[in-house]
Amino acid sequence: MRRNGPLALIFHVIFVIIMVAPILVVCLVAFTPEGYLSLPTNGFSLRWFRTIANYPEFIHAFWVSLGLGALSSFVALMFAVPAALSIARYRFRGRDALAALFLSPLMIPHVVLGIAFLRFFTSAGLGGSFAALIIAHVIIVFPFALRLTLAAATGMDLSVEMAAVSLGAGGWTLFRRVTLPLILPGVISGWALAFIQSFDDLTMTVFLAAPGTETLPVRMFLYIQDNIDPLVTSVSACVIAITMTALILLDRFYGLDRVLAGKGDTGR
Amino acid sequence: MTAVADTAPQSAARERGPRTPWALTAPALLLFVGVLLIPLAMTVMLSFHDWGQYKGIEPVFILKNWHEIATDPYYAEMFWRTFRIAILTTLLTAVLGAPEAYILNRMSGRWKSFFLLVILGPLLISVVARTLGWALLFGGNNGLVNKLLMSLGVIRAPIPFMFTETGMVVALAHVMMPFMVLSVWAALQRLDPQIENAAMSLGAGPVTIIRRIIMPQIMPGVLSGAIIVFSLSASAFATPAIIGGRRLKVAATLAYDEFLNTLNWPLGAAVATLLLVALILIVVGSNALIERRYAEVFR
Amino acid sequence: MAYLELDRVAKQFGAQTVVDDFSLAVGKGEFISFLGPSGCGKTTTLQMIAGFLDPTRGAIRLEGKDLTAIHPAKRGLGIVFQSYALFPHMSAAENVAFGLEMRNVPRAERAERVRAALAMVGLAGYEDRHPRRMSGGQQQRVALARALVIKPSVLLLDEPLSNLDAKLREDMQIELRQIQRTIGTTTILVTHDQNEAMSLSDRIVVMSQGRIEQIGTPEETYERPASAFVSQFLGKTNDFAATIDRTSAPARLVAGSWSAPAPAGFSGPVTVSVRPERIGFGDAGLAAKIVTRIFQGNHWLFQCESECGPAIVIRQNDGQTQPAEGETVRLAWRPEDMSVRAGAPA
Numbered sequence: 001m002r003r004n005g006p007l008a009l010i011f012h013v014i015f016v017i018i019m020v021a022p023i024l025v026v027c028l029v030a031f032t033p034e035g036y037l038s039l040p041t042n043g044f045s046l047r048w049f050r051t052i053a054n055y056p057e058f059i060h061a062f063w064v065s066l067g068l069g070a071l072s073s074f075v076a077l078m079f080a081v082p083a084a085l086s087i088a089r090y091r092f093r094g095r096d097a098l099a100a101l102f103l104s105p106l107m108i109p110h111v112v113l114g115i116a117f118l119r120f121f122t123s124a125g126l127g128g129s130f131a132a133l134i135i136a137h138v139i140i141v142f143p144f145a146l147r148l149t150l151a152a153a154t155g156m157d158l159s160v161e162m163a164a165v166s167l168g169a170g171g172w173t174l175f176r177r178v179t180l181p182l183i184l185p186g187v188i189s190g191w192a193l194a195f196i197q198s199f200d201d202l203t204m205t206v207f208l209a210a211p212g213t214e215t216l217p218v219r220m221f222l223y224i225q226d227n228i229d230p231l232v233t234s235v236s237a238c239v240i241a242i243t244m245t246a247l248i249l250l251d252r253f254y255g256l257d258r259v260l261a262g263k264g265d266t267g268r
Numbered sequence: 269m270t271a272v273a274d275t276a277p278q279s280a281a282r283e284r285g286p287r288t289p290w291a292l293t294a295p296a297l298l299l300f301v302g303v304l305l306i307p308l309a310m311t312v313m314l315s316f317h318d319w320g321q322y323k324g325i326e327p328v329f330i331l332k333n334w335h336e337i338a339t340d341p342y343y344a345e346m347f348w349r350t351f352r353i354a355i356l357t358t359l360l361t362a363v364l365g366a367p368e369a370y371i372l373n374r375m376s377g378r379w380k381s382f383f384l385l386v387i388l389g390p391l392l393i394s395v396v397a398r399t400l401g402w403a404l405l406f407g408g409n410n411g412l413v414n415k416l417l418m419s420l421g422v423i424r425a426p427i428p429f430m431f432t433e434t435g436m437v438v439a440l441a442h443v444m445m446p447f448m449v450l451s452v453w454a455a456l457q458r459l460d461p462q463i464e465n466a467a468m469s470l471g472a473g474p475v476t477i478i479r480r481i482i483m484p485q486i487m488p489g490v491l492s493g494a495i496i497v498f499s500l501s502a503s504a505f506a507t508p509a510i511i512g513g514r515r516l517k518v519a520a521t522l523a524y525d526e527f528l529n530t531l532n533w534p535l536g537a538a539v540a541t542l543l544l545v546a547l548i549l550i551v552v553g554s555n556a557l558i559e560r561r562y563a564e565v566f567r
Numbered sequence: 568m569a570y571l572e573l574d575r576v577a578k579q580f581g582a583q584t585v586v587d588d589f590s591l592a593v594g595k596g597e598f599i600s601f602l603g604p605s606g607c608g609k610t611t612t613l614q615m616i617a618g619f620l621d622p623t624r625g626a627i628r629l630e631g632k633d634l635t636a637i638h639p640a641k642r643g644l645g646i647v648f649q650s651y652a653l654f655p656h657m658s659a660a661e662n663v664a665f666g667l668e669m670r671n672v673p674r675a676e677r678a679e680r681v682r683a684a685l686a687m688v689g690l691a692g693y694e695d696r697h698p699r700r701m702s703g704g705q706q707q708r709v710a711l712a713r714a715l716v717i718k719p720s721v722l723l724l725d726e727p728l729s730n731l732d733a734k735l736r737e738d739m740q741i742e743l744r745q746i747q748r749t750i751g752t753t754t755i756l757v758t759h760d761q762n763e764a765m766s767l768s769d770r771i772v773v774m775s776q777g778r779i780e781q782i783g784t785p786e787e788t789y790e791r792p793a794s795a796f797v798s799q800f801l802g803k804t805n806d807f808a809a810t811i812d813r814t815s816a817p818a819r820l821v822a823g824s825w826s827a828p829a830p831a832g833f834s835g836p837v838t839v840s841v842r843p844e845r846i847g848f849g850d851a852g853l854a855a856k857i858v859t860r861i862f863q864g865n866h867w868l869f870q871c872e873s874e875c876g877p878a879i880v881i882r883q884n885d886g887q888t889q890p891a892e893g894e895t896v897r898l899a900w901r902p903e904d905m906s907v908r909a910g911a912p913a
Contacts, residue, residue, distance in 0.1 A: 008371045012383075015368045019387050022401025022442060025412070029404055037404065079296040086292035098293055101300055109503030109547065111520040112311070112540045115527060119314055119537070120307035139304050142296070159652035162619055162639075163710075167717060168669030170640040177665075181656040193392075200394045203505040203520065207527060217396045217506075224396070224510055228403055236397035243393050 023240065030237035032230050048234035058235055060212075061219035065199055068130075068215060072137035073145065073194035077187060079138070080145040085179070088153035103143045113140065114207030121208065128210025136208055140201060141194035148193060148254070152186020189254035196246050199239075315538035325533055333538035343539070350518040350543075353436055353508070354501035358494045360441040365448030366490050370482065372449070373456045384453075391446040395506045402439040403510055406430045431513040439507050444500060448493040455489025488562045495554055499547050519543045570595040570753055571616075571721055576625035578611050585611045586777045589625070593721075596751045598744075600764035603774035604800070609757045612774075613723055616755065618642050629720060640669075645719030645752070649726040651710040653698040659685065659709045660694035666717040684716040685709075687746065704735045711743070715750065722747070724756040728763060740766055761801045765789065773797050789842075791906055795913050798840045798906070805846070806912035807839045807853070807875040820907065823874030825853040827902045836911045843868075843879040845904035848890060852899030853878070860892050873898060876912075 004012070025039075032038050033045035052058055080102075087099055105113065113136070121132040156179075164178040180187070202217040209218045216239060223232050315333055318326040337343045372383055390398060405412045406429035414426040429435035459482070460466075467481045505520040512521065519539060526536030569592030578586040586608040593599050601609035614620040616627060618639030627634040634642060654662050660681050667677045685691055688708035698706055707727060714722060727743075728736045744767050747754050758764050764771050765785040773780040773788055773796075781793040792798035795806065809822035811829045818829040822839055844866075855873035867889050869880040878898060882889060890896050 004371050004374050008367075008374075011367060012371045015364065016383060016386055019390060019442065019445065022398050022405060022439075023390060023393060024401075025404050026397055026401045037407065079299055082292040083296040086289040090289035092289045095289070098297065102296060104300075105304070107499075107548070107551070108308075109499075109520065109540075109543060111503055111505055111523055112308075112544045115523060115537060115540045116307035116311040117303075118527065119310050119533070120303065123310070135303050138299070142300075157650055157652060159648040159650050160654060162617070163646060163648060163652040163713070164654070164665065165619075165639045166617060166642070166644055166646040167666030167713070168640050168643075169665070170638065173669070174640075178654060181654075196392050200392070200396075202394075202396055206505075206524065217394060220396050220400075221506065221509070224400060224403075228400070232400065233404070236394070236400055239394045239397055247389065247392060 026233050027237045027240060029230060030234040034230070037228065037230060037233075048230045049238075051231055052234060052238070055231070057214070058216070058219055061214050061216045062238075064130075064213060065216040068133055068137055069195040069198040072134050072198050073141055073191045075134065076138045076142045076145040076194055077149070077191055080142060080149050080190065081183075081187060084146055084149035084153045088150055088156075089158070102146050105140050106143045110140070110201065110203035114204040117204065118207040128208070128213060130213050133205065133208055133213055133215075136204060137198045137201070140204060141197045144197050145190040145194045148186045148190035149183060150186075152183040156182050185253050189250055192246050192250045192253070196243060199246075200243070311537050312541050314534055315541045317534040319532050319534045333535045336535065337538055337542065346517055346522055347519060347542075347546075349433070349516075350502055350520075353433055353440065353518065354498050356433075356437045357440040357444060357501040358498045360437060361445050361448040361497050362490055362494055364441075365445055365493070366452045366486065369449045369452035369456060369489075370478075370486070373453065387449055388446045390442075391450075395443060396510070398443055399439055399507045399510045402435070402442065402507075403430065406435055406511070430511065431516060433512075433516065435511045436508055436516070436518075439511050440501050440504060443504070443507055444497040447496045447500070448490075451493030451496065452486055452489040455486040459485055488558060491554070491558045491562075495551055495558075499551050502547060503543060569593060570597075570630060571755075572626075572628040573612070573616070574626045574628070576612070576615060576622045576627060578608070578615060578620060579623045584777055586615070586622075589779060591772060591779070591782065593753060593755070595753055598747055598754045598756070598767060598769045600756045600758055600768040600771045601774055602758055602761060602764040602771050602800070603780075604759055606776075607774040608777040609759075609774050610725060613725055613755065613757045616721070617644055617646055617723055643717065643719055644721050644723055645714030645717060646723045647707075647710045647714050647725065647727045649729060651698075651706045651727075651730075653706055653709055653713070655698050658695050658697055659690065659701070659712075662698070662709055663713045663716050666713065670717065680716055684712040687715070688712045689742075703731055704739065707731065707739065711746070715746075715752065719752060722752045722754040724754065726757055726759070729758075729760070736763070743767065765801070773800065775800075792840065795838070795840075795908065803843050803879055803881075805841050805843060805878045807841070807873075807878075808911050809837050809839045809875075809907075811835065811837065823853045824851070824897075825899065830902075830907055833907060833909055835909070838908045838910060838912045839905050840908065841900050841905045843881040844883075846878070846880045846898050846900050848880075848882075848896045849899035850897060852897040854895065855898050856895050857890055857892050860889065871896070871898070 028039055029037060030048055031044040031046070032040045033043055033047055034040075083098075083102060087095060117132065117136045117139075118127070121127050121129070121136075124132075126132040160182065161174065161178055164174055169177060200217060201215075202221055205215050206218050206221060209215060214222070216235070220232055220235055220239075314325075316329050316331065318328050318330050318332060320326070368387070372380060372387070375383065406414075411426075411429065413429065414423075417423045418426065427434065429438065463481060463485075464477055467477045472480065503520055504518070505524065508516070508518045509521050509524070512518065517525070520543070523536045523539045523543070526532045526539065530536075571593040573589055573591045576586060576589040577584065589608075589612055591599070601612060603609050611620060615622050616634070618634070618637065621635060629642075654665065657665065663681045663684050664677050667680060672680070682691070682694070685694060688711050690705060690708050690712065693701070693705065693709075696705075698709065701709065707730075710727070724743075728739050731739060740763060747767075756764070756767060768785060770782060770784055771788050772782050775796050781788055781797045783791075783793075788797060789801050792801065792804075798804045798806070807822045809820055811833055812819045812821045812826070813834075819826045820829040820833075820837070820839070853873050853875060855871040855878055857869050857871050859870045861868040861870075862884075865884050867882045867884060869882070869890075871878045871880060880898065
């Protein structure tokens with residue numbers, strides 16, 4: 001294949017700079033020693049990271065987000081793993097419709113989901129509760145958990161399972177000793193990707209969160225609505241760092257290219 | 269191997285009880301019916317209910333909200349703005365994202381995966397953080413972007429980005445760009461790596477190769493990327509809310525206001541239902557069009 | 568009574584019949600091959616014995632007990648898969664131990680049997696190696712050890728050697744035969760490789776399009792193929808169109824200028840089938856011209872154009888001078904070296 005010409009490379013460099021610039025600027029401003037928004041020109045300071053400690057609502061929101069992400073991704077997998085095994089292995093009437101239904105939260109605007117869940121949980125007397133947030137997040141992260149588990153289950157050599165059966169394994173033993181270990185990379189990546197989606201969701205959660213159950217993106221959003229100062233950049237820098245950690249984890253277990261290539265659609 | 273010999277081991281599982289697949293999917297199915305389909309149906313119903321400042325929501329069946337949306341030019345303008353922003357964002361991502369995917373694809377191994385990571389990685393980084401970055405870059409009339417553009421002589425006077433549609437489109441395009449690059453990238457992977465050499469050996473120049481050989485083949489990728497970008501942009505919330513501020517409303521931010529500020533839930537539900545229906549029609553319709561137009565390429 | 572018995576077994580997927588009317592009695596300790604081209608139903612039959620598929624009709628019995636009523640996990644059969652199907656997250660020893668674990672064999676005995684099984688397949692010292700870090704041949708051996716360690720009532724081999732290269736395949740064939748002879752496990756091998764079937768089996772079941780074409784020892788199926796399919800599938804053969812000449816007495820079988828006393832029970836057009844290595848160049852017989860002559864070390868291969876169509880002749884390289892290309896020769900064979908079937912060649 002031919003190499004890229006100089007014009008193409010210039011385009012590429014500008015493109016990459018534009019892609020990285022907003023993220024970079026957030027991280028840089030977070031280190032400013034000044035009391036106002038500015039790029040750190042004379043020395044880096046952790047001042048605004050320390051300031052976060054004075055805002056317990058951010059700390060609390062962080063724990064809510066972390067717990068919500070971890071728990072809802074786990075619950076989603078409890079439902080997604082059997083569903084993925086079923087869809088990967090059986091050809092049955094209604095299979096395509098089921099798969100479409102399970103992936104539909106990708107297609108439905110999160111605003112609409114937020115409104116629907118708000119209406120539903122308020123009627124059910126669960127408005128603003130952590131339980132409502134968990135259930136809602138299980139739905140929106142389900143497609144991500146399902147997709148990666150499905151890819152792993154589809155790629156699995158079925159004769160390995162048959163071999164285990166012929167050697168006397170059945171039911172739960174078969175699942176625990178052979179099937180689960182074989183699809184585990186997909187399951188863990190599904191969890192990590194689901195976690196990131198839950199951790200980052202604003203649009204749907206902003207409808208459901210009440211004081212006390214506000215997640216970090218919701219807290220940040222409400223804060224930005226009033227004023228933009230270096231504090232929110234340092235919080236953002238922390239969020240970026242956490243996401244990066246999850247990304248590295250994903251890359252380790254699964255290969256980020258595979259995760260992203262199998263994606264095509266995500267929250268906004 | 270014939271189909272039969274190949275499918276024989278696959279069907280092993282099928283042989284053991286026809287109820288198994290349903291037993292395995294039943295929990296997820298119940299979950300989705302209970303907490304997805306029912307809430308969505310409730311929302312559609314809500315849009316037909318009445319609402320008053322003092323009486324709250326009244327569970328009657330009236331067309332008041334729909335009538336208001338259909339007749340009040342405020343809503344027409346707001347929906348038109350929503351779709352205008354989505355279309356411009358889609359165009360911007362296509363014009364920049366498709367060439368970038370092509371350039372990326374021609375890079376050598378290590379650089380390729382590195383830059384792919386740099387460009388696709390932001391997909392997973394908080395939208396609030398990314399939009400905040402743009403708010404910082406735009407930052408009033410003497411923001412970094414304006415300073416840079418003026419020092420380069422591209423513009424004379426600063427362009428207002430904050431609280432404008434221009435700013436929204438730029439920031440949204442950045443948020444959506446990975447989807448376009450991914451989609452075109454996927455189409456490029458299906459390309460025979462020797463195809464350019466084949467065209468060259470037949471005497472085609474670089475421009476001809478791109479126009480006659482590459483473009484037609486990656487067009488389905490561009491179009492399916494465009495559908496994703498369009499539907500996500502039209503329903504985007506965080507970026508319009510932060511960059512657009514309180515005055516410049518799009519469908520998602522308007523629905524949010526109706527629900528959490530005005531508390532007119534039935535009207536908000538009507539706006540949301542309309543957005544959902546419009547998007548489903550557009551996405552399903554254009555998908556069908558693309559698949560018919562590019563049937564051979566997809567096969 | 569037969570040890571393993573398949574009684575008119577049939578399998579349908581929807582409207583498609585994949586196996587039909589399959590009856591076979593396997594004796595204890597016998598080595599049987601299912602031989603046929605892809606899609607002939609041999610793997611499907613194996614899967615029905617293994618229990619991964621249920622027969623649509625017919626019965627499968629092991630020592631007189633109905634096998635189809637037993638769950639595959641309880642059948643106690645050893646299976647070696649084409650892909651080996653090793654557990655990638657377990658070491659060689661853990662793979663082999665798995666079946667024993669499922670049978671609650673005590674730890675000490677388990678370790679001893681695993682060690683012995685790996686030693687038997689020549690993998691002593693590889694206990695802790697993971698499948699990914701083993702060669703194809705080694706993985707094959709682990710799969711064999713894993714299937715044999717549970718002392719299976721029947722060993723099922725599904726194209727076990729097809730992923731190995733030619734040299735290794737030959738070595739494994741010899742080894743497989745020796746192991747099977749030593750432990751005497753009743754074995755069924757599914758293969759599309761006629762050499763493999765012939766060198767390993769006591770009896771071969773030749774299958775085509777879901778039906779049994781012939782059951783017999785390797786010699787029987789080779790020397791006396793029951794159908795055109797069998798004679799074509801097992802090695803090269805020449806099919807000549809011939810007729811029964813009843814004008815002379817006794818009647819004669821005639822193919823071009825070649826003739827022999829007619830066998831009883833035939834009339835009208837018949838097919839004479841002769842293996843290439845059984846044809847000699849003589850003074851009388853079928854007239855033919857040599858089109859190409861290929862030297863292959865221990866033998867010569869001749870492609871001829873005869874009165875009755877193309878013919879292949881193989882001659883041992885015994886040091887004699889062989890006819891050259893373009894020469895006209897006469898092809899002859901002994902009546903006992905041919906098989907005669909009613910009808911013209913396909």
